[in-house]
Amino acid sequence: KTIYLKDYTPAPYLAKQINLSFNLLPGKTIVTSEVKYAKNPAGVSNDLVLDGEEQNILSVTLNGQRFDSYSVADGQMTLVNPGDEFTLTIISEIDPAANTALEGLYQSQGNYCTQCEAEGFRRITYYQDRPDVLSIFTVRVEADAKAYPVLLSNGNLQDSGSLPDGRHYTVWHDPFPKPCYLFALVAGDLVRVADTFTTMSGRKVDLHIYVRAGDEKQCDHAMESLKKSMKWDEEVYGREYQLDLFNIVAVSDFNMGAMENTSLNIFNTALVLAHQETATDSDFMSVEGVIGHEYFHNWTGNRVTCRDWFQLSLKEGFTVFRDQEFSADLNSRAVQRIDDVNGLRRLQFPEDGSPLAHSVQPDQFIEISNFYTKTIYEKGSELIRMQHTLLGGETFRKATDLYFDRYDGHAVTCDDFVLCMADASGRDLSQFFRWYKQAGTPTVQVSSQYDAAQQSYTLTFKQSQPDTPEQTSKQPLHIPVAVGLLDDSGKEILPTRVLEVTAREQTFTFADLPGRPVPSILRGFSAPVKLETDLSDDDLRLLQVHDTDGFNKWEAGQTLALRTIQRVMEKPETDISQFVADVGTLVEQGLAVQGDKALLARALSLPLLGVIAQHQAVVDPAAIDEARTAILKQIKSTHKDALAALYDANRNTGEFSITPEAMGRRALQHAVLDILTVTNGTGCAARSKAHYDAADNMTDRVTALACLSDSSQPQRAEVFADFYARFKNYPLVVDKWFSLQAIANREQIFDDLAMLRNHADFNIKNPNRVRSLYSAFAINNPVKFHDPSGNGYAFLRDVIIELNTINPQIAARMVTPLREWKRYTPALQAHMKAALEAILATPNLSGDVFEIVSKSLNA
Numbered sequence: 001k002t003i004y005l006k007d008y009t010p011a012p013y014l015a016k017q018i019n020l021s022f023n024l025l026p027g028k029t030i031v032t033s034e035v036k037y038a039k040n041p042a043g044v045s046n047d048l049v050l051d052g053e054e055q056n057i058l059s060v061t062l063n064g065q066r067f068d069s070y071s072v073a074d075g076q077m078t079l080v081n082p083g084d085e086f087t088l089t090i091i092s093e094i095d096p097a098a099n100t101a102l103e104g105l106y107q108s109q110g111n112y113c114t115q116c117e118a119e120g121f122r123r124i125t126y127y128q129d130r131p132d133v134l135s136i137f138t139v140r141v142e143a144d145a146k147a148y149p150v151l152l153s154n155g156n157l158q159d160s161g162s163l164p165d166g167r168h169y170t171v172w173h174d175p176f177p178k179p180c181y182l183f184a185l186v187a188g189d190l191v192r193v194a195d196t197f198t199t200m201s202g203r204k205v206d207l208h209i210y211v212r213a214g215d216e217k218q219c220d221h222a223m224e225s226l227k228k229s230m231k232w233d234e235e236v237y238g239r240e241y242q243l244d245l246f247n248i249v250a251v252s253d254f255n256m257g258a259m260e261n262t263s264l265n266i267f268n269t270a271l272v273l274a275h276q277e278t279a280t281d282s283d284f285m286s287v288e289g290v291i292g293h294e295y296f297h298n299w300t301g302n303r304v305t306c307r308d309w310f311q312l313s314l315k316e317g318f319t320v321f322r323d324q325e326f327s328a329d330l331n332s333r334a335v336q337r338i339d340d341v342n343g344l345r346r347l348q349f350p351e352d353g354s355p356l357a358h359s360v361q362p363d364q365f366i367e368i369s370n371f372y373t374k375t376i377y378e379k380g381s382e383l384i385r386m387q388h389t390l391l392g393g394e395t396f397r398k399a400t401d402l403y404f405d406r407y408d409g410h411a412v413t414c415d416d417f418v419l420c421m422a423d424a425s426g427r428d429l430s431q432f433f434r435w436y437k438q439a440g441t442p443t444v445q446v447s448s449q450y451d452a453a454q455q456s457y458t459l460t461f462k463q464s465q466p467d468t469p470e471q472t473s474k475q476p477l478h479i480p481v482a483v484g485l486l487d488d489s490g491k492e493i494l495p496t497r498v499l500e501v502t503a504r505e506q507t508f509t510f511a512d513l514p515g516r517p518v519p520s521i522l523r524g525f526s527a528p529v530k531l532e533t534d535l536s537d538d539d540l541r542l543l544q545v546h547d548t549d550g551f552n553k554w555e556a557g558q559t560l561a562l563r564t565i566q567r568v569m570e571k572p573e574t575d576i577s578q579f580v581a582d583v584g585t586l587v588e589q590g591l592a593v594q595g596d597k598a599l600l601a602r603a604l605s606l607p608l609l610g611v612i613a614q615h616q617a618v619v620d621p622a623a624i625d626e627a628r629t630a631i632l633k634q635i636k637s638t639h640k641d642a643l644a645a646l647y648d649a650n651r652n653t654g655e656f657s658i659t660p661e662a663m664g665r666r667a668l669q670h671a672v673l674d675i676l677t678v679t680n681g682t683g684c685a686a687r688s689k690a691h692y693d694a695a696d697n698m699t700d701r702v703t704a705l706a707c708l709s710d711s712s713q714p715q716r717a718e719v720f721a722d723f724y725a726r727f728k729n730y731p732l733v734v735d736k737w738f739s740l741q742a743i744a745n746r747e748q749i750f751d752d753l754a755m756l757r758n759h760a761d762f763n764i765k766n767p768n769r770v771r772s773l774y775s776a777f778a779i780n781n782p783v784k785f786h787d788p789s790g791n792g793y794a795f796l797r798d799v800i801i802e803l804n805t806i807n808p809q810i811a812a813r814m815v816t817p818l819r820e821w822k823r824y825t826p827a828l829q830a831h832m833k834a835a836l837e838a839i840l841a842t843p844n845l846s847g848d849v850f851e852i853v854s855k856s857l858n859a
């Protein structure tokens with residue numbers, strides 16, 4: 001069933017207060033919900049319609065009297081005109097142990113936890129499960145004291161005590177009205193890591209992280225990240241935390257990364273636990289970013305929430321922008337931007353060009369779970385970033401102050417957000433709002449002209465928007481393009497200024513230029529567009545060395561690399577010596593000066609296959625990989641000694657640390673090792689093995705394994721076996737062990753995959769483990785996933801069909817790599833289409849999977 005934004009109407013009833021009581025018993029949980037309802041003056045219906053699924057109703061009471069005149073059908077309970085004000089009590093029974101969908105109340109390794117966003121609350125009790133119904137929650141939890149010593153819910157602890165028969169209870173009260181998707185409950189045998197934070201107004205907040213016994217040594221980084229987040233939100237946005245307690249609970253079975261439930265964030269263990277021996281630098285960065293993300297939701301999501309799920313990006317786009325900026329402030333800004341843009345290009349651009357393309361504020365959906373997408377999150381963040389760029393930092397802050405002031409305690413829309421930006425700046429942002437409504441990645445073409453007689457330089461911009469499903473003839477967008485100019489010696493002669501492109505075609509002229517400048521266009525990737533310029537290779541080489549904008553400096557090198565790869569794909573014998581020599585210059589520079597090593601590491605990495613594919617009309621992954629690898633081999637053979645010297649110069653010395661400098665050094669050494677081991681010969685394997693043997697941290701180990709993964713040398717098996725033996729008791733590390741084998745581009749891969757699927761440690765019910773095998777393969781092993789045999793698609797197809805009944809959300813997500821099937825060669829297309837059709841033909845297909853598969857095929 002499709003739901004439309006245009007059909008929104010306010011809820012018929014307000015929920016003034018809700019008292020929930022959970023009795024956690026063996027084999028079942030009894031939920032009592034007592035809600036004080038009042039007719040909503042803004043409502044348009046008199047019927048109270050409550051959503052409910054997967055539960056048995058034991059009794060319904062209206063104002064204390066047994067009540068039977070309700071009807072239940074299609075997951076909804078309807079009460080016809082129940083009155084202006086009344087109390088409705090519903091007692092129902094649920095079975096958390098049988099809940100493999102991991103939505104609502106479920107069990108993870110014996111402990112109870114919840115996931116209610118977006119529509120999981122209806123699996124707990126009958127309620128108006130929509131984000132614009134805000135209520136004050138009081139929650140009582142009762143359970144066996146020995147098995148579940150920790151009983152948590154949102155807000156402050158109001159009461160607790162022991163009961164007969166070894167049971168105990170707690171009562172929690174959250175004074176801030178909230179939608180039910182922010183409700184959370186945890187009951188389990190967990191240990192607590194405690195700290196405190198003093199807010200800017202001097203209030204002391206208790207910070208607790210709950211994990212399973214044994215994991216408490218891996219919580220320091222998460223705790224530090226939480227304190228940094230709280231401070232950053234005070235400093236950058238003036239936002240203070242208002243409750244006395246902030247809890248984080250880590251669980252192993254979780255569909256997503258984490259969830260921002262008010263004062264009781266629930267996290268995937270993968271985004272809390274981090275220790276040098278078990279977590280990589282990129283894990284440390286993810287923990288910091290996601291701890292920040294969920295904390296920032298306290299204001300952008302919880303205090304100000306969404307009116308309906310079409311507004312999901314209101315909270316997610318803004319919160320991603322906030323976490324990206326948080327990470328940029330704590331680490332290297334340029335590197336953060338490069339990594340974020342790489343992610344956008346690799347994952348969001350393809351989505352925007354696929355049959356599943358949708359706008360940041362969609363008009364319709366079937367299953368909201370399918371809309372937790374790269375478009376809503378990452379493109380949504382780019383939309384906030386553009387508004388920040390257009391307004392400037394100071395005005396943007398005025399606008400967010402206005403936003404929080406105006407809407408605290410309200411459920412609002414993306415339109416309301418942009419209105420605050422417009423009101424605070426006095427600017428007309430109506431054209432800008434098209435970014436929220438038009439799907440697809442725009443293309444911006446720039447041509448330049450220098451007039452020697454006039455000493456003037458003009459840049460002409462042309463923008464175009466592709467058609468996407470149900471959207472044609474799009475309007476031009478309001479695009480901020482940050483531009484700087486360099487002279488032919490590489491000196492910056494015009495610092496960054498933001499050009500506002502609003503027409504289909506528009507010209508900007510720069511006066512008083514004695515010579516033709518080299519333009520640095522779209523600095524910092526100021527808009528999420530595909531840029532096409534008339535810059536020559538020499539212009540790009542100048543920018544690669546001299547641009548003052550770190551992002552564009554890197555971008556110039558990547559564009560040169562892309563051009564080189566494309567030339568090699570067209571004509572394999574093309575002379576690439578200039579490009580290879582330029583890489584040599586970067587290596588020499590890395591040996592001579594101590595610059596930003598993380599940035600150099602990125603400069604030395606060729607664009608990933610997924611990014612290169614964006615530039616191909618018909619995608620042939622094997623052909624791209626062949627060209628890319630050929631170039632890497634030539635870089636290696638030409639600069640072998642210099643590369644080996646750079647590797648040695650960046651060896652691990654002294655104590656392990658996760659400062660940006662230390663991570664940069666490792667990143668650089670790893671980028672070099674990656675090139676040095678590209679030929680997969682005996683020397684390469686020995687090098688990788690030596691790297692592994694010298695490792696005192698997980699980053700170095702994983703790098704060595706990644707460099708050995710494609711190898712057929714004996715060291716491969718030795719190192720993988722050692723790794724497994726060392727870490728078999730650490731599930732998150734076993735995930736890495738699965739992934740590092742799944743990404744192997746080698747002959748036996750399908751035997752490997754079958755072995756991994758049948759491995760004793762594989763568990764179809766654990767999303768992390770499923771992703772570690774299947775997503776790693778389908779996303780990070782493009783050559784073998786797109787194997788001409790079609791075996792890669794069949795492997796994925798089978799797990800989607802298996803997961804369809806176990807965990808529909810995860811099943812639907814697994815379809816992602818198949819949805820762009822039309823972009824591939826005809827032979828690959830046929831296999832991909834067949835896999836999609838087989839999934840569609842599955843009996844009892846869930847709405848989640850049906851939506852993605854049917855939309856993929858219908859385009």
Ligand code: ARG
Nearest residue numbers: 117118256258259260369372
């Ligand atoms: N709001 C969470 C976050 O972005 C994600 C929850 C998604 N849940 C889901 N069932 N799709 O931090």
Ligand code: ZN
Nearest residue numbers: 293297316319
């Ligand atoms: Zn979020």
